[in-house]
């Protein structure tokens with residue numbers, strides 16, 4: 001069983017065959033798919049997909065650093081939309097948020113806006129920090145993008161008490177290991193792990209209890225940058241991870257599922273149900289040496305070896321499914337008029 005912790009099922013690449021994509025992912029053992037928004041208009045689409053497929057899809061709402069449609073003024077409206085949706089249906093996380101300081105993109109955006117590259121960076125920083133504030137307020141984890149900005153992102157995250165995942169982390173492995181010792185950060189890797197050495201170095205350095213699986217569909221496929229990826233292909237990432245860690249595929253599936261449920265299951269009962277059938281990632285039941293030896297800033301031992309803080313009350317899975325279906329069947333009431341027609345849709349990469 002797998003949980004895809006980061007993808008974009010709202011991509012136009014899935015508009016013709018989403019049902020088949022979801023059927024294939026179920027057959028591949030994917031029990032939950034976290035789909036992330038990139039822009040205000042994309043948020044509406046994510047909410048709609050989650051309502052149409054409540055057994056498969058879990059929503060992460062946020063604004064991607066490369067989105068051009070949401071500035072700090074528009075953010076106030078977007079913020080209200082996110083709060084309303086979380087109160088109504090529960091979000092898995094805020095995301096995709098973060099920083100992208102890749103030089104060609106900074107240059108391009110600065111030229112388009114008649115601004116400097118520093119202005120573009122500062123705009124990203126303001127929006128990232130505003131979204132982190134909201135995550136703290138809602139007690140939600142974050143699903144984080146970082147490109148050419150890993151150090152800055154990890155510095156910011158280390159200063160706030162927010163849990164989150166660094167998706168498709170491509171920065172230095174030593175930096176990831178240091179950040180993971182806070183006990184609040186996990187690192188997820190997509191099927192392109194099979195050929196990207198930067199991902200492989202980070203996977204080798206990090207303990208299994210800090211790792212998650214994702215697909216970033218439709219991007220980051222094992223078959224190369226031009227191939228369409230989908231959640232059902234997640235096994236390629238899991239097999240490579242197992243090889244790099246010297247463990248079995250079953251151990252990777254169990255550990256990453258348990259980690260995902262712990263991180264994202266707080267407001268998602270359907271995800272917590274996945275944990276009931278996932279064997280513990282640490283069969284001894286003891287706190288691992290790696291976790292036992294580290295403490296957070298307040299001197300507490302990180303708890304990722306412990307069961308999720310809000311364990312779902314024992315009941316049969318069918319009743320949880322019924323609850324989610326009932327909630328999913330509610331009328332979609334997120335007000336599209338809140339989303340200005342000026343909002344476009346940013347592409348995530």
Ligand SMILES: [Zn+2]
Nearest residue numbers: 096216348349
């Ligand atoms: Zn993404």
